[in-house]
Amino acid sequence: MGKDSDLCCDQLIRRFDHMTAVDQVSLDVPAGTFFSILGPSGCGKTTLLRLLAGFDRPDSGDIFIRGQRMNDVAPNRRPVNMVFQHLALFPTMTVGENIAYGLRRQKVPAAERRKRIAEVLEQVGLPGMSDRNPQQLSGGQRQRVALARCLVLRPTLLLLDEPLGALDLKLREQMKVELKHLQKSFGTTFVYITHDQSEAMVMSDQVAVMRNGRFDQVAPPEELYRHPATPFVAGFVGDNNRLSGEVTRVSGDTVELTLAGGAQVSGLAVSPGLTPGQQADLFIRPEALQLQPTVTGERLSRLTAGVVTTLFDGANSRVELEVAGQTLFARLPQDGSWTSLAGGHPIQLSWAPALARVFAGATP
Amino acid sequence: MRASANRLALWLLMAPFLLWILLLVLLPHLDMLRVSFQVRESWDSLAWGLTQYQNFFEESYYWRTFVRTGVMSLFTTALTLLIAFPIAWYIARLASGRAKGLLFLACLVPFWASELVRTYGWMILLRESGLFSTTLQALGLVDGPVEMLYNDVAVIIGLVYNGLLFMLVPLVTTLDGLDENLVEAGYDLGGGHWTVLREVVIPWAMPGIVSGCIVVFMLTLGSYLTPILMGGKDSAWFTEQIFTQFITRFNWEQGAALGVLLLLLSSLIVWAGLRVTGQSLRKVMG
Amino acid sequence: MIRSVPRSRWFDRLYLLYLVAFFLYLALPLLVTAVFAFNDAPFPSLPWKGFTLDWYLADGSAGRTGLFHDDGLLSALWVSVQVAFWVTLVSVSLGCLNAVLFERLEFRGKELLYLVMLLPLVIPGVILGVSILVFYSGMANTVSMRWQLELDLFRPGLPLVVMGQVAFITTLSTLVIAARLRKFDRQLEEAALNLGATPVVAWFTVTLPWLRPAIAGAAAMAFLMSFENFNTTVMLTGSDTPLTVALFNRLREGSTPVLNAVALLLMVGSAALAVLATGRSSKTA
Numbered sequence: 001m002g003k004d005s006d007l008c009c010d011q012l013i014r015r016f017d018h019m020t021a022v023d024q025v026s027l028d029v030p031a032g033t034f035f036s037i038l039g040p041s042g043c044g045k046t047t048l049l050r051l052l053a054g055f056d057r058p059d060s061g062d063i064f065i066r067g068q069r070m071n072d073v074a075p076n077r078r079p080v081n082m083v084f085q086h087l088a089l090f091p092t093m094t095v096g097e098n099i100a101y102g103l104r105r106q107k108v109p110a111a112e113r114r115k116r117i118a119e120v121l122e123q124v125g126l127p128g129m130s131d132r133n134p135q136q137l138s139g140g141q142r143q144r145v146a147l148a149r150c151l152v153l154r155p156t157l158l159l160l161d162e163p164l165g166a167l168d169l170k171l172r173e174q175m176k177v178e179l180k181h182l183q184k185s186f187g188t189t190f191v192y193i194t195h196d197q198s199e200a201m202v203m204s205d206q207v208a209v210m211r212n213g214r215f216d217q218v219a220p221p222e223e224l225y226r227h228p229a230t231p232f233v234a235g236f237v238g239d240n241n242r243l244s245g246e247v248t249r250v251s252g253d254t255v256e257l258t259l260a261g262g263a264q265v266s267g268l269a270v271s272p273g274l275t276p277g278q279q280a281d282l283f284i285r286p287e288a289l290q291l292q293p294t295v296t297g298e299r300l301s302r303l304t305a306g307v308v309t310t311l312f313d314g315a316n317s318r319v320e321l322e323v324a325g326q327t328l329f330a331r332l333p334q335d336g337s338w339t340s341l342a343g344g345h346p347i348q349l350s351w352a353p354a355l356a357r358v359f360a361g362a363t364p
Numbered sequence: 365m366r367a368s369a370n371r372l373a374l375w376l377l378m379a380p381f382l383l384w385i386l387l388l389v390l391l392p393h394l395d396m397l398r399v400s401f402q403v404r405e406s407w408d409s410l411a412w413g414l415t416q417y418q419n420f421f422e423e424s425y426y427w428r429t430f431v432r433t434g435v436m437s438l439f440t441t442a443l444t445l446l447i448a449f450p451i452a453w454y455i456a457r458l459a460s461g462r463a464k465g466l467l468f469l470a471c472l473v474p475f476w477a478s479e480l481v482r483t484y485g486w487m488i489l490l491r492e493s494g495l496f497s498t499t500l501q502a503l504g505l506v507d508g509p510v511e512m513l514y515n516d517v518a519v520i521i522g523l524v525y526n527g528l529l530f531m532l533v534p535l536v537t538t539l540d541g542l543d544e545n546l547v548e549a550g551y552d553l554g555g556g557h558w559t560v561l562r563e564v565v566i567p568w569a570m571p572g573i574v575s576g577c578i579v580v581f582m583l584t585l586g587s588y589l590t591p592i593l594m595g596g597k598d599s600a601w602f603t604e605q606i607f608t609q610f611i612t613r614f615n616w617e618q619g620a621a622l623g624v625l626l627l628l629l630s631s632l633i634v635w636a637g638l639r640v641t642g643q644s645l646r647k648v649m650g
Numbered sequence: 651m652i653r654s655v656p657r658s659r660w661f662d663r664l665y666l667l668y669l670v671a672f673f674l675y676l677a678l679p680l681l682v683t684a685v686f687a688f689n690d691a692p693f694p695s696l697p698w699k700g701f702t703l704d705w706y707l708a709d710g711s712a713g714r715t716g717l718f719h720d721d722g723l724l725s726a727l728w729v730s731v732q733v734a735f736w737v738t739l740v741s742v743s744l745g746c747l748n749a750v751l752f753e754r755l756e757f758r759g760k761e762l763l764y765l766v767m768l769l770p771l772v773i774p775g776v777i778l779g780v781s782i783l784v785f786y787s788g789m790a791n792t793v794s795m796r797w798q799l800e801l802d803l804f805r806p807g808l809p810l811v812v813m814g815q816v817a818f819i820t821t822l823s824t825l826v827i828a829a830r831l832r833k834f835d836r837q838l839e840e841a842a843l844n845l846g847a848t849p850v851v852a853w854f855t856v857t858l859p860w861l862r863p864a865i866a867g868a869a870a871m872a873f874l875m876s877f878e879n880f881n882t883t884v885m886l887t888g889s890d891t892p893l894t895v896a897l898f899n900r901l902r903e904g905s906t907p908v909l910n911a912v913a914l915l916l917m918v919g920s921a922a923l924a925v926l927a928t929g930r931s932s933k934t935a
Contacts, residue, residue: 055840075843088841092859101855102845149845370755377751381767384744388817389770392781399784450665451672467673474676476920478878480894481913484901485679488686488910493693495682525679578772586774588881593901603776603881610885616784623780627773634772645768646761 006031006156006189007052012061014047021047022058023213029157029191029206034183036200037193039210040236045193048210049159052191053082066156076105081150082159086166087142089134095121095145096130102153120152124182139167143175151186160192164199176202197237201225209233229270231359234283241289241328243282244361247274255358257282261324266301267356279361286318288355289330291347300350307341321347393627400621416621426605426622433602434629437584440520444527444580445573452535453565457542468536475529483593486522487513490594514596522590527580534579534648538572539565574641575648578634585630602626680917687910705911717911726896730877733808733892737815737876742869744816745823746861752824753831770818779885782814807888814882819875823868830864831857870927874920 007029014022021044029035037045050056052063054075063070070078081102090098096117103113121127124144134142143163150158164172164179180203183190194200200207201221208218209232217229228234235242243265245257255274256266267282274280290300305321305328319341321328330349341347403413420426455467474482489495490512497510512518542565550560566573591601606626609619638645690702692714708716717723752764770778786804793799803809834857842852880894887895893912900909 053840053844055843074848075840076846076848080844082841082844084837084841086835086837088835088837090838090841090856092856092862101842101847105846105851153845374751374755374757377747377755378757380744380747381751381763384748384816384820385766385769388782388813388820389773389778390766392785393773393777395785395788396777396781399788447672450668454665454669470673471676472924473921474680476874476924477680477913477917478880478894478920480878480880480897480901481683481916482679484897484905484909484913485683487905488682489679525675528676582772582774586776586881588776588884589898603774606776606780607884610780610783616788619780620784623777627777630772630774645765645772 005029006033006066007035007191008064008067009052010062010064012048012051012058012063014044014051014056014058020213022051024061025210025213025215026061027208027215027218029189031189032187033205034180034190034192034203036204036207037191037210038197038200038207038237039193039195041195043210044213045195045210046161049082049161049191049193052157053080053159054078079156080159081153081155081157082161083143083146083150083163085161085163087146087163089142089145089149091134093134094130095126095132095134095137098134098145099130099149099152102149106153116152120148123151123185124148140171140175143167147179147182151182151188155188158188158190160190162194162196164194164196172199179203201237207237209236211236228283228357231281231283234357234359239286239329240283241286243284243323243326243328245280245282247276247278247280249276250274254353255280255282257358259324259326263303263323264301265303265356266353267358268354270357271360274358274360280358281361282356282358284351284356286329287331288351289328290350291319291330291333299353301353301356303349304346305349307343307345307347309343310341319347321349396620396623399617400624402617404617416618417625419618420621420625425600429600429602429605430625430629432600433585434633436516436520436523437581438633440523440527440584441577441581443520444524444531445577447524448528448531448535448576452532452539455532456536456539457544471529471532474525479526479587479589482525483522483590486518486525487593490518490521513594514599516595516599518594519591519599522594523584523587526587526590527583530579530583531576534572534575535569538569542568570641571643571648574637574643577637578648581633581637582630585626683910684914684917686907687914689907692906705907715908717908717915720908723893723896723900723908723912726891726893729808729890730893733811733815733883734873734876736812737819738869738872740812740816741819741823741872742827742865744820745827745868746865748820748824749828749831753828767821767824770821773818775818775879775881776885778817779814779882782810782817783885786810786813805888806886808890810886810888811883811892814886815876815879818882819872822875823872826868826871827861827864830861834860867927870923874923877920878916 005028007027009025009027012022012025013020023044025048027035037048039045047056051058054070054073058071065079070080090101093101099117099120100113103116108116117130118127121129124147126141126144126148129137129141129145134145137145146163160179164175167175176199179190179192183203192200192203201224204221206218207221207224209216209224211232217224217233219227219229224233224237228237231242234240243257243259245259245265247255248258248264249256250269253269254266255269256264257280258264265282267284271280303323305323308320308322308327310319310332311317311329315334317332318329319332321330328349400416401412401414402410403415405411420430451471455464455471459467487494491497492509492511492513494512496512497506500506500510501508546564546568547560550564555563586603588601588603588607591599592604595601602622603626606619606622609615609622634645638648687705688701688703689699691699703716705714706716706718708714709719748767752760752767783806787806787810790801790804793801838856838860839849839852842856843849847855878894880898883892884895884898891899893916897909897912900906
């Protein structure tokens with residue numbers, strides 16, 4: 001654990017009656033990082049956050065914040081603040097009183113309190129809103145008040161529990177960018193949990209993908225996208241196609257699979273020790289599939305698929321394809337040349353094997 | 365350490381609850397049950413026995429009043445439901461905005477006055493020298509004063525009046541939560557007024573109906589002022605007999621037995637009502 | 651039946667007629683009571699003899715004693731206020747504790763105890779009064795007989811009246827406060843802890859302000875219920891009679907417009923209290 005890390009967890013375990021919600025999680029978050037924990041609902045990310053905030057205690061393992069062991073520190077004494085999922089703004093208080101709440105607990109004198117409240121409201125873009133009631137504010141404004149209420153205390157660590165979930169799509173896109181800017185300008189370490197991979201990708205410096213209480217992979221967003229370490233990460237982060245088949249040839253780090261219909265496809269081996277005869281899954285991104293057969297001498301993997309239908313969605317338009325009972329999606333080129341693919345029509349796909357990733361197929 | 369702190373909190377909160385429920389509700393009722401089985405042999409000796417209950421069954425005056433009270437309470441409850449339902453429907457579904465609030469408030473107003481005041485109001489209206497009698501005479505419809513008080517109809521008018529609010533509030537609350545789309549779907553799928561009422565509205569309002577009926581029935585069965593002040597010489601109410609045994613005759617053993625019987629009757633009918641309608645006490649009251 | 655479904659015209663008219671009749675039925679007894687409090691005649695009945703304030707103000711010199719000079723009624727009023735004060739204090743405090751017990755804590759047998767908590771709602775008021783009389787006065791009798799000790803506290807009288815009313819009003823105040831507590835978002839308390847408050851401070855700065863409207867509502871309700879209660883009270887009252895019992899005794903002797911005067915005063919007083927409580931709670935809700 002590095003000296004400069006704001007948060008360090010070592011082998012955290014939290015068990016409930018029938019399941020282990022957090023299972024041997026270790027993590028290390030350097031100061032000033034925007035760290036996201038991404039996972040489907042029920043993966044244990046909320047439990048992990050509650051362990052960090054002190055609302056729950058680990059069965060084993062240690063939590064260090066700036067090198068201080070936090071396991072036995074009460075939630076109200078930790079240098080950690082949290083933006084709750086439903087924000088938890090006190091309905092009986094004004095915006096100013098909400099922000100003053102933590103300052104009062106720290107016995108900050110009234111004059112300085114007023115100054116700091118005005119300052120932080122300015123910083124989150126809500127100057128002069130101090131006397132409003134939280135109920136009178138819009139969703140985005142309430143969000144900012146919740147942030148201001150924490151940031152005014154200058155915490156070492158700010159925890160955010162899916163705070164954007166309640167907002168509508170447009171506002172969410174806007175708040176993503178804004179949160180990232182706020183984090184940079186305050187320089188506070190953020191630990192952000194979400195089930196929305198786009199939120200995690202856009203904002204984070206580091207993303208941990210969590211499943212069944214464990215971290216599958218911890219990496220910067222781009223690495224997560226380009227080099228997923230597990231089939232779960234490959235399927236969960238960004239759109240992906242999965243083709244299941246049997247390994248028929250291994251040469252170096254390239255693997256060839258034979259699909260149920262007899263077609264042969266190849267990609268980069270990620271799981272170690274793939275041998276012929278083994279079941280395996282090949283993951284290939286929709287944008288990596290080329291619809292025009294490239295004539296040049298590159299060694300491409302080729303596959304013939306039947307068109308099911310085209311799905312027009314502006315820049316994200318796709319074509320739905322079917323090969324040997326498996327469904328594939330391919331990105332349509334932006335020039336509009338492919339908009340009228342007829343259903344049932346066969347089409348030739350090709351990709352560079354280095355862009356496809358093959359994992360040992362335990363899952364049928 | 366945390367576990368023991370939680371236990372301490374539990375006991376600190378449990379203690380006042382237990383004190384209240386044991387000392388003011390459970391123990392007194394058990395004691396009443398005990399006393400009802402005691403027979404006074406002389407001024408200072410008691411024996412166990414069923415004499416008081418025998419008295420009840422042998423003395424036709426007791427059980428007749430008992431049956432009469434039960435039947436009239438049931439009748440009053442049903443009548444209150446019938447009268448209140450259209451009003452609750454209007455307030456919950458047809459009135460809009462301000463009118464809704466005002467009408468509901470208008471229903472609440474009489475119940476900020478005590479039962480005694482309400483009964484007194486009815487006495488002024490109904491008695492021989494009362495407003496109705498005088499008006500009828502002035503209009504020339506009758507020749508002499510008419511006595512409208514001191515009969516069963518008067519008692520029921522008063523009892524329904526007392527129960528209305530306790531029927532209206534749960535009805536308005538449940539009907540208010542009814543999604544109008546359900547009613548529209550009922551019509552859309554080919555139902556008439558009656559079908560929609562029976563198949564959609566009443567099942568939805570059932571918790572409110574049961575809750576209102578239980579409260580009104582309990583209030584009516586246990587009421588004392590209205591039957592005694594508005595009823596005639598031969599329209600006795602069972603609570604009156606309990607009162608007489610305790611306060612006038614000082615026969616606590618008999619009074620306790622009558623109290624136990626009234627409690628049994630009310631529990632039985634409430635239980636039967638919940639069973640028949642498939643509701644639970646927690647759902648309709650809590 | 652609903653606004654979007656067409657109704658026939660005669661049905662609408664009939665419905666309207668019914669509504670009018672209903673509200674007339676509701677208002678008539680109270681209006682009559684109120685009006686006759688000002689009739690210048692010795693009996694609360696027609697004909698109207700002119701307006702007077704005698705039934706409030708007369709000092710007995712002209713054969714009439716108004717409410718404000720009627721010592722019997724005034725002292726009964728004072729007794730009622732005292733009883734209602736204690737009942738409100740005890741039942742609302744118990745209601746708060748019970749609400750926390752049932753909404754916040756988990757323990758074995760919670761469901762059963764909750765049902766037991768609801769019991770006083772399905773026990774007729776007379777029976778509640780009788781059982782408390784039997785238990786406590788019986789106990790006082792036994793103690794007096796065996797040990798020659800006088801437990802006057804347990805003889806019919808104001809302490810017993812307070813106990814009898816607390817028995818069922820506590821259930822009502824518990825339900826009112828628990829309903830509000832159920833709507834409380836527990837994350838608010840966690841947020842307070844997270845911002846540096848201790849659990850006790852969080853309770854007083856966040857949870858209690860949230861409950862305040864319900865507590866005010868429960869207190870107003872408890873006060874009114876206690877003030878107006880007759881059935882339980884009449885069984886337990888001793889020499890100091892609360893107002894409803896005193897009025898009942900007067901009424902049996904014959905009615906005078908003084909009773910109307912008291913009734914009007916009660917109506918106005920309780921309506922004012924109710925409006926105050928509902929107005930406050932709706933403003934902060």
